[in-house]
Amino acid sequence: MKPNRIGPWIAIALGALYFLLPLIGTFEFSLRMRRGEYSFDAYQVVLADPRFQSSVAYSALLAVATIVIGILLILPTAYWIRLKLPRLAPVVEFITLMPLIIPPIVLVFGYLRFYNSSSFLPMTGNVRATDLLLTFGYVVLSLPYMYRAIDTGLRAIDVRTLTEAAESLGASRATILFRVILPNVRSAVLSGAFLTFAIVIGEFVLGSLLNRPVFASYMQLVGANRAYEPAALAIIAFVVTWGCMGLIQVFGRARYMARAEKG
Amino acid sequence: MPFLELQGITKAFGQQQVVRQMDLSIARGEFVSFLGPSGCGKTTTLRMVAGFERPTTGTVSIDGREVTDLRPNQRDIGMVFQSYALFPNMTVAGNIGFGLRVARRPAEEIRARVAEMLEIVKLPQHAGRYPYQLSGGQQQRVALARALAVRPKVLLLDEPLSALDAKIRVSLREEIRALQRDLGITTIYVTHDQEEALSMSDRIVVMSEGRVEQIGSPFEIYNYPRTRFVASFVGTLNLLEGRVLDPDSGRIAVDGQEIVSARGLAGSQAGETRVVALRPEALSLQNGHLDHNRLRGTIDEVSFLGSVVRVRVSLGGSAISLDMFNQASVPPPARGAPVTVSFAREDLVVLDRA
Numbered sequence: 285m286k287p288n289r290i291g292p293w294i295a296i297a298l299g300a301l302y303f304l305l306p307l308i309g310t311f312e313f314s315l316r317m318r319r320g321e322y323s324f325d326a327y328q329v330v331l332a333d334p335r336f337q338s339s340v341a342y343s344a345l346l347a348v349a350t351i352v353i354g355i356l357l358i359l360p361t362a363y364w365i366r367l368k369l370p371r372l373a374p375v376v377e378f379i380t381l382m383p384l385i386i387p388p389i390v391l392v393f394g395y396l397r398f399y400n401s402s403s404f405l406p407m408t409g410n411v412r413a414t415d416l417l418l419t420f421g422y423v424v425l426s427l428p429y430m431y432r433a434i435d436t437g438l439r440a441i442d443v444r445t446l447t448e449a450a451e452s453l454g455a456s457r458a459t460i461l462f463r464v465i466l467p468n469v470r471s472a473v474l475s476g477a478f479l480t481f482a483i484v485i486g487e488f489v490l491g492s493l494l495n496r497p498v499f500a501s502y503m504q505l506v507g508a509n510r511a512y513e514p515a516a517l518a519i520i521a522f523v524v525t526w527g528c529m530g531l532i533q534v535f536g537r538a539r540y541m542a543r544a545e546k547g
Numbered sequence: 548m549p550f551l552e553l554q555g556i557t558k559a560f561g562q563q564q565v566v567r568q569m570d571l572s573i574a575r576g577e578f579v580s581f582l583g584p585s586g587c588g589k590t591t592t593l594r595m596v597a598g599f600e601r602p603t604t605g606t607v608s609i610d611g612r613e614v615t616d617l618r619p620n621q622r623d624i625g626m627v628f629q630s631y632a633l634f635p636n637m638t639v640a641g642n643i644g645f646g647l648r649v650a651r652r653p654a655e656e657i658r659a660r661v662a663e664m665l666e667i668v669k670l671p672q673h674a675g676r677y678p679y680q681l682s683g684g685q686q687q688r689v690a691l692a693r694a695l696a697v698r699p700k701v702l703l704l705d706e707p708l709s710a711l712d713a714k715i716r717v718s719l720r721e722e723i724r725a726l727q728r729d730l731g732i733t734t735i736y737v738t739h740d741q742e743e744a745l746s747m748s749d750r751i752v753v754m755s756e757g758r759v760e761q762i763g764s765p766f767e768i769y770n771y772p773r774t775r776f777v778a779s780f781v782g783t784l785n786l787l788e789g790r791v792l793d794p795d796s797g798r799i800a801v802d803g804q805e806i807v808s809a810r811g812l813a814g815s816q817a818g819e820t821r822v823v824a825l826r827p828e829a830l831s832l833q834n835g836h837l838d839h840n841r842l843r844g845t846i847d848e849v850s851f852l853g854s855v856v857r858v859r860v861s862l863g864g865s866a867i868s869l870d871m872f873n874q875a876s877v878p879p880p881a882r883g884a885p886v887t888v889s890f891a892r893e894d895l896v897v898l899d900r901a
Contacts, residue, residue: 442630448599449632449690451619453646453697467636 307522314515326516330506336517339502343491346415346498347484350422351477354430357423359473362434363465366443380431383424388489391421396493414494421490426480433479437472438465471535478528478535485524548611550575550733551596551701556605558591558757565591567757569605573750576731578724580744583754584780589737590705592754596735597703598622610700622701625694629706631686633678639665639689640674646697664692667726684715691723695730702727702734708743720747741781745769753777770826773899778824785825785867786898791815797892799823802862806840809892822898827857829894830869832886839889842867846884860888 317325330336365373383391399407399417407413443465450460466473491498503521507514549572558566566588573579581589594600596607598619606615614622633642640661647657665671668688678686687707694702704723708716724747727734738744744751745765753760753768755776761768772778778786789799789806794815797808801823808823815821834841847866848859856871856879869888871879880886 441635442632445628445630445632446634448597448619449626449628449693450634450645450649451599452597452624452626452703453693454620454649455645456620459649464634464636468634470636 307519310515311519314512314519317512326512327520330513330516330520335497335502335505339497339499340485342497343485343499344481346419346422347481349419350426350484351480353419354423354426354480355434355473355477358427358430358434358476359466359469360461362431362438363443363461366435366438367447377431377435380427382427384428388421388425388487389493391424392490392493395421395490408494414496418490418494418496418498421494422480422484422487425487425490426476426483429479429483430476433472433476434469437469440472441465441468474535475532478532482525482528486521549573549608550577550610551735552606552608553592553596554606554608556592556595556602556607558588558595558600559603565757566595566602569759571752571759571762573733573735575733578727578734578736578747578749580736580738580748580751581754582738582741582744582751582781583760584739586756587754588757589739589752589754593703593705593735593737596701597624597626623699624701624703625697625699626703627687627690627694627705627707629709631678631683631690631710633686633689633693635678637677638674639670639676639678639681642678642689643693643696645693650697660696664696667695668692668722683711684719687711687719688722691726695726695732700733702732704734704736706737706739708738708740716743723747745781753780755780771896772824775822775824775898778896778898783827783868785827785830787823787825787862787865787867788820789823791817791819791821793817799897801842802864804842804862806842806895807892808895808897810895810897812897815897824896824898825867825890825894827868827870830867830888830890832858832869832871832880832888834887834889836891839891840895842888844886844888846880846882846886849879849882851879860886 314326315322315324317323317329361376365376395417396408397403399405401409407417446464446468447460450464455464485499487498488500488504492501492504499521503514503517506517551573553569553571556566556569556571557564569592571579581592583589591600595602596609598614598617598621602615606613608614609622609624634645637645643664644657644661647660652660661674662671665674668691670685670688670692673681673685673689678689681689687710690707707723708719711719720743736744736747745768748765750762750764751768752762753776761773761777763771768777768781772781772784775786778784787801789801791812792798792800792805794812794817797811798805799808799812799821800806812821842860842862844860844862844867846858847861850857850859851873854873856873857868858871858880859866859868867888873879
């Protein structure tokens, strides 16, 4: 007897409506700026706003810095744990989950308490140091995603044997890490990088409370004062985020295809 | 002077002693196999030579230089792994040339050496392929070429053929041995396959539970095993308990029947019980020479194995197996028939007490 498939389809349809209706509504509303007809005026206004351009550029720059620092910090750590300290893996995994448990608001108040202008390390005392503090904060927020992505990549290769093979051929640890390990977990690292990018672009609490001109703060500012532009901004942010997700899928698929070909 | 020397090597992981007091000297160009079951310490010993493990006590020397405290990349070794360990992101040529690139050799030299190694391992047309595009046998050839490309002083092979099917295994082991002879490279080969060790090695180190049981040529190991473990691990062997009658003349009684060991029973006392070993192929149901040992019994079991017929003869208290060539004109003996098993006095091996 053929199983009844109506139930699952209804569930999928309800789920899709739940996600898509607000999106469609927002998109439709963002097109209504011109009275009586649909137009992209709201998008034009937003895209032409210098504060939009500067906040996107600022957040994108911080995202790239976060990705670089994250990779330099997490790749060697995850590699070393897999290679030499596998017993520590559960502990490190737990630590990397902390940013999901502790809300960003707690994190930022901690920062403000420890690094305020009268502290031993007054990082909030000048703009560049605050940028650095914000970037480190983003590294912490993206830790669960970046660590997991890289660790999954490392699980897929025989780290220990590849390391030993390279070592027996005269390679140093740094050579092994950057010429043998990194190229083989590249797609995993890229997945982590795109997730980090999406997180940083949409992050509001850290940027706002450290008083830096991040994209999310701009969104909040526009949302409080305008009607149609916030809807256009929401759609733009959504496209950027989903673009990143799409790229993860593309790279993930490339890895899957390579393995399927091998198998 | 030995080319590679292990002196007083021991290795413990926590409370577990994995290698116990090992001394070994290997001559330049020699092919030595470490043979033993899983967990006997053979791979750990190899890894100590490679530098991946540090001995708990003892020293490792290569070509007159102590390397115990050197990292693997400072030891001038080439290593081949069971799982090939080719770098998936590099082509065959990239893999073979990796060690030379690390050593910052000129590009032209690398190109020439890679081409030479590809010729040697008979894969000249595969330079541009990736590891996943090769069969297991081809991957292991590339791994061998990669290990040899840097002209190491010592070649270490850790069960390199275990993951391959039987036919490839036989052809590749012959190629490895021929290549090793041509290059004259000192080689240590780890295996649990006695046939591999016997067919390839100049000397075999048989190991069990972290101890060296016996070191000798394949001929010595097979024909004159010193311990019960070596006797049972290498080939098929009949182990019988005998009571020493006269140590000087080598007379010993097995199930009340007197036989003689040509090697004598030095160090034994009359009345003492010793274990003796006999290879199935050394035994015959013919009468043989006059001075041959003879044991009378009855046929207990007859197993047809194709080219060989294995016959088990009950001697009363113990049993003994022997191999006969299958001949279409001579039917195998019937069960229950009385027979006399004969063998040369030289074929009777008296094992150490250990």
